[in-house]
Amino acid sequence: MGLYRRGKIYWFNIKHNGKRIQDSTKTGNKKLAEKIYAKVLVDVVEGKWFQNEAKKRTYDELKERYMREYSYVYKSPNSQLRDVCSFKRLSVFFSGLTLAEITPAKISEYKSLRQSAGAKTGTLAKELEVLRHAFSLAVREWEWMESTPFSKVKIEKAKNKIERWITLEEEKRLLDSSFDWLRRIIIFALNTGMRQNEILTLQWHQVDLFRRSVTLLVTKNREKRTVPLNQTVLELLRASGAVRHISGFVFASQTGTQIHARNLLRAFYLARKKAGLEDVRFHDLRHTFATRLVQAGVDLYKVKELLGHKTITMTMRYAHHCPESLRSSVDVLDSCYNGATVDAVKGKKMVGDAGFEPATSAV
Numbered sequence: 001m002g003l004y005r006r007g008k009i010y011w012f013n014i015k016h017n018g019k020r021i022q023d024s025t026k027t028g029n030k031k032l033a034e035k036i037y038a039k040v041l042v043d044v045v046e047g048k049w050f051q052n053e054a055k056k057r058t059y060d061e062l063k064e065r066y067m068r069e070y071s072y073v074y075k076s077p078n079s080q081l082r083d084v085c086s087f088k089r090l091s092v093f094f095s096g097l098t099l100a101e102i103t104p105a106k107i108s109e110y111k112s113l114r115q116s117a118g119a120k121t122g123t124l125a126k127e128l129e130v131l132r133h134a135f136s137l138a139v140r141e142w143e144w145m146e147s148t149p150f151s152k153v154k155i156e157k158a159k160n161k162i163e164r165w166i167t168l169e170e171e172k173r174l175l176d177s178s179f180d181w182l183r184r185i186i187i188f189a190l191n192t193g194m195r196q197n198e199i200l201t202l203q204w205h206q207v208d209l210f211r212r213s214v215t216l217l218v219t220k221n222r223e224k225r226t227v228p229l230n231q232t233v234l235e236l237l238r239a240s241g242a243v244r245h246i247s248g249f250v251f252a253s254q255t256g257t258q259i260h261a262r263n264l265l266r267a268f269y270l271a272r273k274k275a276g277l278e279d280v281r282f283h284d285l286r287h288t289f290a291t292r293l294v295q296a297g298v299d300l301y302k303v304k305e306l307l308g309h310k311t312i313t314m315t316m317r318y319a320h321h322c323p324e325s326l327r328s329s330v331d332v333l334d335s336c337y338n339g340a341t342v343d344a345v346k347g348k349k350m351v352g353d354a355g356f357e358p359a360t361s362a363v
Helices: 030-045 049-056 059-074 077-094 104-116 121-140 168-176 180-192 196-200 231-240 261-275 284-295 300-307 312-321 323-335 339-346
Strands: 002-006 009-016 019-024 213-216 225-228
Touching (some): 009 030, 077 104, 168 261, 180 231, 180 261, 180 284, 196 261, 284 300
Antiparallel strands (some): 002 009
């Protein structure tokens, strides 16, 4: 704990009630820095430090630091883009406000305005979740506040979990309506269950045709994953790999660059409209992969590993598709029963049975 110099500027480091406060005095003058440090000590002891910080720090500082130190460091490109879009919406309302001015009532006002503007529950939830996380970091790590306004704010979750998979007949219609390059991606997605971003960023050095597998180095869960390839995908890749662009992407644009997600979806939306499947999303190809496996009797744990789910709970949403695969489990019991059980099932009388029938009515 104390005052120290970092470069030409003096900084202070204070520990109080288990919390560490570290900040710059913004001056290279030692006497002035000592006065600032002494004032901060008094504010910390009297409990005014966090109140003052919340009044000095702004929403714009919160947004910029969150993107710089968290989103751009720990999140995938798609998640980063989602954060940028969320903050763009949030900034229209919160920009220019101090953190002290962003109260539960203010957040509630934002919710009402977005809902009246027609924002969907899921969209609004994503916007508020990123802001809530930023405030959590401001309290827990950055020491800008003592508590977050979201402790009194409820974020409604969207109740629209879609369970959509396509039939073989729908698959044919979709493929017949697709461009050649899109058709290859759809077939690949249906046979690997890989996510959209995993497919678009896939490069040839990740593909091992000899071992019949693809190694994903960066996934949504930030964990390395190996995906086995069936014969359909092997033939698809061998045909596609005859001409490889220097960029190395397995599914590349005409110029050899990575296919942009928006261009993929634009082509997909055209194909599904032509096929009469406008309720099908690209992500439903992943649902179809999992559903077909489960309906074929593949163990849920194996499906979990193939999908790259962190917990079996996420995979259990497909459990209702596998009554036939569960049948073999109870069939095992048929070989466990003794003769008495078999006789009882067939209605035969057992030794010692006096032949009494159950009463037909209560006495």
